[in-house]
Each structure stands twice: as C-alpha cells, then as structure tokens.
Amino acid sequence: MDPLKNTIHIRAKALELGFDRCGFAQARMLDEDARRLEEWLKNGSHGNMGWMENHFDKRVDPTKLVSGAKSIVSVIAGYRFAENEEYDKNHPVPKISKYARGRDYHKLFKNRLKHLFRFTQDLIGDVNGRIFVDSAPVLDRAWGRLAGNGWIGKNSMLMNKTHGSWFFIGEMILDVPFVFDAPETDHCGTCTRCIDACPTDAIVEPQKVDGSKCISYLTIEMKETMPEEFKEQLGEWMFGCDICQDVCPWNQKSEYGSYEDLKPRDQVLYPPDRKWSEITEEEFDDIFEGSAVRRATHKWFVRNAKIAEQNLDIE
Structure with a gap:
C-alpha cells in the first residue's frame, strides 16, 4: 500500500x-x-x-x-x-x-x-x-x-x-491511511460583518452561534408558533437565511459552482401567480419535489411565508 x-x-x-x-x-x-x-x-x-x-x-x-x-x-x-x-x-x-x-x-x-x-x-x-x-x-x-x-x-x-x-x-x-493535509489558517482577520449583520444577534461571539435564535432554525426547525419577538427580524426569509453569508467579503468574490443540479429551479424562483402563503399542499409537494424545502412541511412553510409577506407589505 x-x-x-x-x-x-x-x-x-x-x-x-x-x-x-x-x-x-x-x-x-x-x-x-x-x-x-x-x-x-x-x-x-x-x-x-x-x-x-x-x-x-x-x-x-x-x-x-x-x-x-x-x-x-x-x-x-x-x-x-x-x-x-x-x-x-x-x-x-x-x-x-x-x-x-x-x-x-x-x-x-x-x-x-x-x-x-x-x-x-x-x-x-x-x-x-x-x-x-x-x-x-x-x-x-x-x-x-x-x-x-x-x-x-x-x-x-x-x-x-x-x-x-x-x-x-x-x-x-x-480504515486506511493517506497523506494528510494541514488545516487552512484563519483568514477572517478583524472582519465582523457577519456578526454585525445578524438581525437576531444569533452569532453571540466569533465561531459561536446560538442556534435557537438563528433565522434558519426559526424557519426550518421550529415546528410551533413563531415567537412575536422574532417575526419582524425574519425580514424576507421564509426558509433558511443567507444574511451572514451574503455580507462576507470572501463570498462576494468566490467562484461559481459547476453542479447543474444545484442550480436554482425555475419553479422555486417563480411560483404560481399568487402569494407563497396561498399555495396548496399539493402545489408545495410539486414545486419542492426533491428539494430540501420539504423539510419545513407545507404547514410551517405557509406560516413563514405569511410572516415574510407581512414584513414586505405584500397584500
């Protein structure tokens, strides 16, 4: 060997x-x-x-x-x-x-x-x-x-x-050995954009996230009534959240992906001609077939959509 x-x-x-x-x-x-x-x-x-x-x-x-x-x-x-x-x-x-x-x-x-x-x-x-x-x-x-x-x-x-x-x-x-790589050094430096941008203050200190306050947790894992204090902080997000990644300087100059299957689907970007909160369970299953969004289930996805629509003043 x-x-x-x-x-x-x-x-x-x-x-x-x-x-x-x-x-x-x-x-x-x-x-x-x-x-x-x-x-x-x-x-x-x-x-x-x-x-x-x-x-x-x-x-x-x-x-x-x-x-x-x-x-x-x-x-x-x-x-x-x-x-x-x-x-x-x-x-x-x-x-x-x-x-x-x-x-x-x-x-x-x-x-x-x-x-x-x-x-x-x-x-x-x-x-x-x-x-x-x-x-x-x-x-x-x-x-x-x-x-x-x-x-x-x-x-x-x-x-x-x-x-x-x-x-x-x-x-x-x-259970076999290889030639092992060295860990990459930290290149975040003094930047705190991700910490500063989080609307729920979920990033309590560098490399420590209070998952119970993270918007991704609130919109995906929380299968109960949304606490009032978080509703406005969800902003436009109805499944997951990209805020801390969107503001990162490294992400803004990163390379584009090559896996075609990971590209956004048209039916996800452009749903039926009405509000997300109004889609039926059957439509939800069709639109998100083979998608991670199914994890939220129709019931909680609609809950999140209603909150996001209220935050965006969508009638």
Whole structure:
C-alpha cells in the first residue's frame, strides 16, 4: 500500500466526479470540538433540536462510526450561481435560502461519494468504511477544516478563499491511511460583518452561534408558533437565511459552482401567480419535489411565508 499514490489518485477521482476540493485528515478524537459541543448543548443553543444531544461519542470519535478508522476524506462542491444573485437583486419577495433552491444535495453527494468509495476499493483492495452526507452524527465542518478544505468563520461556517462558504460537505471515513493535509489558517482577520449583520444577534461571539435564535432554525426547525419577538427580524426569509453569508467579503468574490443540479429551479424562483402563503399542499409537494424545502412541511412553510409577506407589505 502506497499512501501517497492512493492520496493522489483518490483526490484526482474526486475532482473528476465534480467535487471542487478533496482533503484528507487523520481520524482521531476531536477533543476541542467535543468541549465546544458540550458547552453549546449545555447552554441550550440547539433549541428544540433534541437529536443534537444523541450519539455524542460518535460525533467526536470517528472510530465509533467505523471500526479501526484511520482517515477522513472530506469533499466539497460549490453552489454559488449568478442566477441566484440576479434573482435576489431584482425580486423583493419572500426568500428561500440559496442552498435549497436547487436539488437536495444529499442525494447528489451520496451518489458521487458511492462512486468515489468504489473507486477507492478498486484502487486499494480491502477497505472498510462508510460515506456520510449529513446523514449521521459527523462534525462535517470540523473534519473539513482538519482536511485543509477551509477554516471556521466567525459565523461558524466552514469557508475557504476559493468558494467562501457557498459549498456543501460530504466525507468518507476509512480504515486506511493517506497523506494528510494541514488545516487552512484563519483568514477572517478583524472582519465582523457577519456578526454585525445578524438581525437576531444569533452569532453571540466569533465561531459561536446560538442556534435557537438563528433565522434558519426559526424557519426550518421550529415546528410551533413563531415567537412575536422574532417575526419582524425574519425580514424576507421564509426558509433558511443567507444574511451572514451574503455580507462576507470572501463570498462576494468566490467562484461559481459547476453542479447543474444545484442550480436554482425555475419553479422555486417563480411560483404560481399568487402569494407563497396561498399555495396548496399539493402545489408545495410539486414545486419542492426533491428539494430540501420539504423539510419545513407545507404547514410551517405557509406560516413563514405569511410572516415574510407581512414584513414586505405584500397584500
């Protein structure tokens, strides 16, 4: 087994499959991330996302997910597209976060990672491992940082000089060694634009986000009556939020994505000729087939749409 040769070939295959970057990290216990996660949970920053408390040991120790794990292969693919920016600039209507305007990346990434995993098995032989696309208790951003795919920004997003934070993450956890990448250094400097721009003050300090106040949490995870104090702060957002990413200087000069399936769909940008809050459940299912927006369900999506329409004075 030649770790250097395997690293070179697998990285090349990942890029051939359409991923924008592929990094390699040594599997180990994430001691510092474990401390931060424990504190975050203890403070109740996960809101009603009780599932975040489950499988704590697996989140911070990859050997609990793959026996004998030696490596994490972290891949990313960008989703910045000119169509989104043109739409946001010219359409003062309730908004869906840009990551959810195209096909749900989970299926797309999973299929590509399956190809990469089979390639790895053919190349090396006896390989035990698993692929993950936000589908198990894996700290994607932590492994992405350790694999050299970026640094953790002040809004807690993984970001790099090429793609800012406009990208999705997936990984393979394997029981074979590679030549590991060095973590990328922090390039946020003294900039605090993401912190200053957050209308709910969810970014309580650099790299620490109170998830229970984040607009993405409020519009996606909160399956209950919206607290009055947050309604006006939602602004135009009815699913997710891009504010802290839109203001980031790195994002404003990042490269555009290449995955066609991640581009915004016309039916998402241009719904039936009436208010979003008036679409039926059947229309919701048709418009958002294969989309991450289905996570909100019709009931709560309509709730969010009504709030955004009120904030925008849409009659």
